[in-house]
Amino acid sequence: MRSARLRPVLSILALCALSACSTLGALGDATTPLSVYELRAPEGAPVARGAALARDVIVELPTTSGVLSTDRILIRPNALEAQYLPEVRWGDEVPVMLQTLMLRALVNTGGVRYVGRRPLAGAGDFAIVTELVDFQAEVAADGESALVTMNMTSRMVRERDASIIASRTFTASALAPSTETTTIIAAFDTASDALLLDFAEWTMGALGKRLVPAS
Numbered sequence: 001m002r003s004a005r006l007r008p009v010l011s012i013l014a015l016c017a018l019s020a021c022s023t024l025g026a027l028g029d030a031t032t033p034l035s036v037y038e039l040r041a042p043e044g045a046p047v048a049r050g051a052a053l054a055r056d057v058i059v060e061l062p063t064t065s066g067v068l069s070t071d072r073i074l075i076r077p078n079a080l081e082a083q084y085l086p087e088v089r090w091g092d093e094v095p096v097m098l099q100t101l102m103l104r105a106l107v108n109t110g111g112v113r114y115v116g117r118r119p120l121a122g123a124g125d126f127a128i129v130t131e132l133v134d135f136q137a138e139v140a141a142d143g144e145s146a147l148v149t150m151n152m153t154s155r156m157v158r159e160r161d162a163s164i165i166a167s168r169t170f171t172a173s174a175l176a177p178s179t180e181t182t183t184i185i186a187a188f189d190t191a192s193d194a195l196l197l198d199f200a201e202w203t204m205g206a207l208g209k210r211l212v213p214a215s
Contacts, residue, residue, distance in 0.1 A: 037073070037185050038091040041104035042193040045200065046211035048111030053209055056114040056124035058159075059102050062095045062152065064132035069093060073184070074136035075146070082136075088181055094135055098152070102128065105196040111209040123159045128203065130154045137176060137184050146176040148187040150195050156206050166206035170198050 067074060071093045072084035090097050099117065106115045114120060134151035150173070156166040172195040176187035204211050 032087065034087055034089045036089055036091050039097065039101060039189055039192045041101055041108055042197055044214050045105065045108055045197055047214050048109045048204060048209045049212050052110055053112045053207055055112045055126065055207060056116075056119055057106060057112050057203070057207075058116060058119055058124040058127045059099055059106070060127055060129050061099050061117070062130040062132045064095055064135075068132060068135055069095060071097075073188075075184075076136050076138045078139075085181055085184065088185075095132060098130075098132060098135070101192060101196055102130070102199060105200040106203055109200055109204055109209075109211060111204045111211070112207065125159060126165075126207070127157045127159055128154055129157055137187065139179065144178065146179055146184055146187070148174045148176060148184065148191045150191050152195070154199065154202075156203065166202070168202050170195050170202075172198070 067082045070084075071089045071091070073088055073090060074094075075083045075085055077083060092100065103115055103117065106112070114124075116124075130152050132152045134149045137146040137148045139146045149171075151169070151171045153167070153169045155164050157163065158165050172191040174187040174190035174194075176184045201211055
């Protein structure tokens with residue numbers, strides 16, 4: 001586990017409110033300072049072999065449901081109920097954070113000329129359109145552990161004729177052995193690594209670029 005990646009990004013006020021053992025709860029007082037966590041793209045991920053392709057890839061903002069269109073960390077005590085971890089949040093709203101992670105994962109491969117949120121000029125060569133379905137921790141029946149689950153469907157669209165040239169559903173999960181905040185965040189980190197590695201390999205493969213282990 002890369003503990004350095006799991007340190008919360010804290011303001012001075014948020015530091016005073018930090019509790020590593022926060023349990024499940026509702027949104028709470030909107031004026032209460034919240035500790036901020038961020039996820040990062042996998043370290044030491046595979047890279048593209050040979051020169052980068054002369055292609056521009058645009059990663060569009062993922063679409064998702066209302067409960068995930070927030071910077072709060074989603075917890076599901078059961079399949080029909082949505083709550084959020086108290087006193088903490090992500091550094092960005094979940095769709096924005098995921099878009100950033102996808103961008104960084106692709107940039108780190110070195111496989112294409114340009115990866116961005118929007119084209120440098122005119123239109124890009126390909127766009128990645130994503131629907132985010134799951135990005136939450138699901139609490140076990142005994143309330144003592146949680147399973148972090150991520151699920152998204154991505155489509156690669158060729159911009160010149162708006163045709164879908166590849167499509168894939170990605171899933172990843174990781175067990176949090178307790179419902180303490182730091183344990184759940186660590187499980188999010190593990191699951192996102194697996195999701196992003198799979199996504200980067202699929203994207204480069206759809207473009208005809210093979211990834212090899214980083215030296």
